[in-house]
Amino acid sequence: MTNQLTLIATAAMGLEGLVKQELQDLGYHDLQTENGKVIFKSDFSGIARTNLWLRTADRVKVLIEEFNAYSFDELFEQTKACPWEDWLPEDAFIHVVGKSHKSKLYSVPDCQSIVKKAIVSRLQEQYHIHSRLEESGVRYKVEVAILKDRVTLSLDTTGAGLHKRGYRIDQVEAPLKETLAAALVKLTNWTPDKTLVDPFTGSGTIPIEAALIGQNIAPGFNRDFSAQEWDFLPQSIWDEALEEAEDIANYDQPLSITGSDIDHNAIEIATNNALEAGLADLIEWKQMNVKDLRPKSDVGYLIGNPPYGERLNDRDEVESLYSSLGGIMKDFPKWNVYILTAHEKFEKHYGIQASKKRKLFNGFIKADYYQFFGKKS
Structure with missing residues (x-):
């Protein structure tokens, strides 16, 4: 061969x-x-x-x-x-x-x-x-x-899909896949020296993936793969890959990442998942209503996957949520805001037209990734 x-x-x-x-x-x-x-x-x-x-x-x-x-x-x-x-x-x-x-x-x-x-x-x-x-x-x-x-x-060669990083020990209903969460971060021009906030954090996936990216930690570091059991593949290729990952990880990179959610249970789950990922000290978690969000810095990144209001009885509440978020972020014009939602009238309720939109799939749900670019300093 x-x-x-x-x-x-x-x-x-x-x-x-x-x-x-x-x-x-x-x-x-x-x-x-x-x-x-x-x-x-x-x-x-x-x-x-x-x-x-x-x-x-x-x-x-x-x-x-x-x-x-x-x-x-x-x-x-x-x-x-x-x-x-x-x-x-x-x-x-x-x-x-x-x-x-x-x-x-x-x-x-x-x-x-x-x-x-x-x-x-x-x-x-x-x-x-x-x-x-x-x-x-x-x-x-x-x-x-x-x-x-x-x-x-x-x-x-993989076994369980690559989204199975190994850190998610619990999850909220309909969690965001880790691969999609990483994509949402990578589709921005966020760098690890900038503040990042996720006000709809759920299981904590976006902040955790951002922290892994920020410190250049290989996402598959804590799991196994099917091909590791293949006899013809020398163990040395896995040892060398792990050694390379360890060598180029930047564990000293300071990060300013916050995940918040209105649900106390979600914050507990997110905290435990971050602990399992070895990132416990790098992410701040808060139980908080989005309407109480007040960014602490003039410049930063908000990346979120809010409720979509798919059930009719949730729609009014979700649309009110979008309006509140838009009203808050108007006061922070230098912030970059990235929102994934399947709600077709998100921009109308948010109150601003997106700088850019990108079509993505959250599982089988067709969604748009709305990108609002902050004003340059």
């Missing part, structure tokens, strides 16, 4: 550009961006480094092969032709997942079954096994993705 791989970093719609920038910052070039993913070349070390460092990607996969298939026979034969023995040991537990869009092979369960049979057949031949595979070993997650009859076979 060659040490040169093609890797795929998957991302939520709208975040591909951020993932591409993160990969460039990690030193990867010749990047190909497609809907929901960024494709790039690397050696084995890239598996460890990208899983450890990517803040806004969902997962990292190894591309095994791409080909066209218009029949189940073609899918079987071309899957079987792949060198699966380079990746999977003879006792591998093979878990095949799939998706298909605008393709002749539209039955996902059938595609998954055929790919599994083809892989098993290949391994039986290569390992000279004349009985069923035991599948008693490490789990390998294979994905068959078919788009317009083009088949992509890949192997997941």
Whole structure:
């Protein structure tokens, strides 16, 4: 097996550009961006480094092969032709997942079954096994993705999605994904020497992600990944990636980050999550109504994911909240305000037209990221 791989970093719609920038910052070039993913070349070390460092990607996969298939026979034969023995040991537990869009092979369960049979057949031949595979070993997650009859076979290196940082020990209802929270921070031009406030903090995800960014702490530092169990990957790549992360973290960077919420329980949850992330002393938490918000500095950043008012009986209260926030921030014209909401008339209630808007998805909810740029000093 060659040490040169093609890797795929998957991302939520709208975040591909951020993932591409993160990969460039990690030193990867010749990047190909497609809907929901960024494709790039690397050696084995890239598996460890990208899983450890990517803040806004969902997962990292190894591309095994791409080909066209218009029949189940073609899918079987071309899957079987792949060198699966380079990746999977003879006792591998093979878990095949799939998706298909605008393709002749539209039955996902059938595609998954055929790919599994083809892989098993290949391994039986290569390992000279004349009985069923035991599948008693490490789990390998294979994905068959078919788009317009083009088949992509890949192997997941990540395991639990990259948003699972390992610090969220509790959460409020409908929490913001860690990857999206990191994206909301990275889509601003906040720098760690500036004040940052989240007045709708919920589980504390935006302040925690901002603190990780501010001190250049790798978001995957406190978790494990599927590929760590792969025999052919030397332990040294993980050790070196962790050592690199430790060396370039800036634990001495002072931060001014505050998270507040009207809900006492949310503040307790956020405090415990920050403690689990090792950031207990870096973030100030307050139980506070947004209407009582009064920034302490002339310049700063407000980043928030307020309630959207999706339930009709909540709408009046939510719209009043938006109006209050807009009225308060008018008195702080040098502040940069960034709000993610699915409420289509947010600007009307906030009272100011956004400098810029960006379409994002909060889970399956289509939302806008409203950006109000502060006046320059």
